[in-house]
Amino acid sequence: MNTFEFFKLPEFNDDKGTLVPIELKNFIEWQPKRVYYALNNKTGRGGHAHRKECELFICLKGEMTVKLHDGSNWRTERLKSPLDAVRVDNMIWHEFTDFSGDAILLAVSSTNYDSNDYVRDLEQFLKETKK
Numbered sequence: 001m002n003t004f005e006f007f008k009l010p011e012f013n014d015d016k017g018t019l020v021p022i023e024l025k026n027f028i029e030w031q032p033k034r035v036y037y038a039l040n041n042k043t044g045r046g047g048h049a050h051r052k053e054c055e056l057f058i059c060l061k062g063e064m065t066v067k068l069h070d071g072s073n074w075r076t077e078r079l080k081s082p083l084d085a086v087r088v089d090n091m092i093w094h095e096f097t098d099f100s101g102d103a104i105l106l107a108v109s110s111t112n113y114d115s116n117d118y119v120r121d122l123e124q125f126l127k128e129t130k131k
Helices: 122-129
Strands: 004-008 012-014 017-019 034-039 045-050 055-061 064-069 074-079 084-088 093-097 104-109
Touching (some): 074 084
Antiparallel strands (some): 004 084, 034 104, 045 093, 055 084, 055 104
16 A cells, blocks of 8 residues: 655754764665755645655755645645655655745655656546545
């Protein structure tokens, strides 16, 4: 079953500052193919699912709300720090909203961009995930 999982990333503080290492093998089981980030967000992001692509999202700066649907239930969480991350498997509907003005959302993707991989209609997504 496709799922999602929220994480708190580890942090190490010393006289130099804070270091947040992201050992990808601890959070994803796939090989990363693409990295992108969204900033200056004036409206929501996402609002779709992917048939193949899986993603790891990290709140690099600011705050944002993530709303996820697994085909049965919604879950909404507020990402509020650069330690907040969520892994989203394929066929999980994901939406990001309510960005603070300084928000930066980092995404690590399992695929290169493919416009045919998107399910952009929620009703179609629900039909495809119906058990």
